[in-house]
Amino acid sequence: MSNPATTPLTHIVDDDEAIRDALSWLFRTRNVAARAWASAEDFLAAWQPDWQGCIVLDIRMREMSGLECFDALLERGNTLPVIFLTGHGDVPMAVGALKKGAFDFLEKPVDDNALVDVVIRALATNARHQANQETQATVATRLAQLTPREHEVMQLVLAGKFNKVIADELNISMRTVEVHRSRVFEKMGVRSAVELAQLLSPRD
Amino acid sequence: MSNPATTPLTHIVDDDEAIRDALSWLFRTRNVAARAWASAEDFLAAWQPDWQGCIVLDIRMREMSGLECFDALLERGNTLPVIFLTGHGDVPMAVGALKKGAFDFLEKPVDDNALVDVVIRALATNARHQANQETQATVATRLAQLTPREHEVMQLVLAGKFNKVIADELNISMRTVEVHRSRVFEKMGVRSAVELAQLLSPRD
DNA sequence: TTCCACACTGCGGTTATCCACAATTGAGGG
DNA sequence: CCCTCAATTGTGGATAACCGCAGTGTGGAA
Structure with missing residues (x-):
């Protein structure tokens, strides 16, 4: 089991098992380390602030929706890039999510290559952010x-x-x-x- | 006639005269200096890189669309914040515009207060950007x-x-x-x- | 040819920075 | 009481930075 604090993981959060399996398989074939979650609650219960990687988050789920999950993550200070997937999005939802800092917002069915591209960019963004955070933490420690x-x-x-x-x-x-x-x-x-x-x- | 290079103006670009008039009136009542354009072509022909303010841009217009106008502005190095207005937007269009740097993306009918708030924020963003540009220009001049x-x-x-x-x-x-x-x-x-x-x- | 911009240099003198060595005082905690 | 830490200070010596004054040489433009 990879440690999400040090190995960047792409977290797939979707209550549809077929989608989870399909995306897990897709990412495996592209050498993208991934982990799947059957619900937003499961993911949130496990989430730690020092995780590295990104999140592929379905919007429409049975209990907690992707947007609610996103809000909860923001409250906890999440810095992982969040890529939303939705089959029925509307403009205000998409605009609202992006303005809250979502990394991207894609409609299903999504092109495999497009999704992998977005994920790879999200992972790179996270890596840069992480490096910057470490530098700032070092400076803060010294100042203290x-x-x-x-x-x-x-x-x-x-x-x-x-x-x-x-x-x-x-x-x-x-x-x-x-x-x-x-x-x-x-x-x-x-x-x-x-x-x-x-x-x-x-x-x- | 205000000079857009020094007086920040909110440019209303919409081929529907009723909308132009309504927005002009709205902005006037809120002390927001504005100027209306009947087409994207007219606006683009007049646009100058040193203008200050923001742009309220309708998407669906007769000849050149708002999105085409936006692309042309980006090619010319436009830095004015662009607020899209649309009656029939879809998610990829909205997401695409925001990721290209649009300031906001609003669906008609739009709430007066909401629009004015967005415009005021856009104007403030433009002012900050302008101040930063001037500093950088001074530094560049000195370096040269x-x-x-x-x-x-x-x-x-x-x-x-x-x-x-x-x-x-x-x-x-x-x-x-x-x-x-x-x-x-x-x-x-x-x-x-x-x-x-x-x-x-x-x-x- | 003359003038100008740029690059370079030496001399002598002044101010600024750095630090080893040494020391004192006061506050807080064990 | 003893120890640690923070703040403070002085002495003497060394290095670094700064600059007025004076000058040379090269290349390019008028």
Whole structure:
């Protein structure tokens, strides 16, 4: 049994066993690791925030619908790309799902190649997102290690101020500024203010 | 006549005069500056890349359809947010438009308040995009003023390297590095490598 | 030929940054 | 009481960055 936290899986969520089997088979023939779920409830009960991969989610299911499942996932902070499949979609439903962040919205019957293409793109998107999350987590961990004073000095360093100016503003000696500055660089794993600025540059 | 390059306008493109009039009136009552066009061709003939505002675009029109107009706008590098209106949309059409970057996709009859809300959000999005474009244009202009050698030195400065190391790598004197470095800061309008790094930090 | 832009360099002097070594004080926890 | 951590500071010495002043050489355009 693959571990969804480290091996990206395409999760097929559909109450129709024939569809689940067909999609499982399709993905297997395309070397896409997949796992099938017979209901949205089953999937949600198992879902973990650190899973990697993507979700192929049928809209119309017996108990909980795909859209309800999607809303629940969003509430839990899901970041897996969600591809909706539906036999009877309408425009507001599709538009609403996409604007809530759904990755795609496809109508059945769906072309095998088209679906696999979408899944592969979704997996790539998830991989990029994961890499970005890890970087941000590392930065956040390092920032959390700074003492309040170090953090304060760091902001002024990032504002491009001289040590002498920082010392004046904080009413401390230049030597103290140097100590804090040096410790900031050490804790943030950088060697210069340029590297620090680049590490902490705002990203959309 | 307002100048669309500087005054944000909501462009109503619909071959149905009654709709145009109704929407013009609606926007006027909500203090949203608008301009109506009887055909996609008319709008496209007038369109300029520096216009500000947004576009409310009907899909089904006599000659050129809204979707064709949208494709033409994309080819021309349009950045105005596009809100589609349709009386008979289907899911693939809606999904396709949104994935090509349409701002929204609404079905007629559309609720006045809902439409105005969407338009106001689109206008805000356009304003943010415009501000970002201006910043990027300023940076690009400044970068274009650098000599090739200055640009080369700048890259090494941004890599956090000492002047001495840069001099070694480029086989020039340290004084020359200092000269280039100083001129880079001057032309880029910054006072330190930190500011330069922040000005040029990658953005998605 | 002259002028200009670009690239380059040396000298001397100043300011900024960095840090080893050493030390003190205060707060909090075991 | 002892220990750890955070904040602070001084001394002395070294390296890095900055720049005025002065100058040279090359290539291209007028």
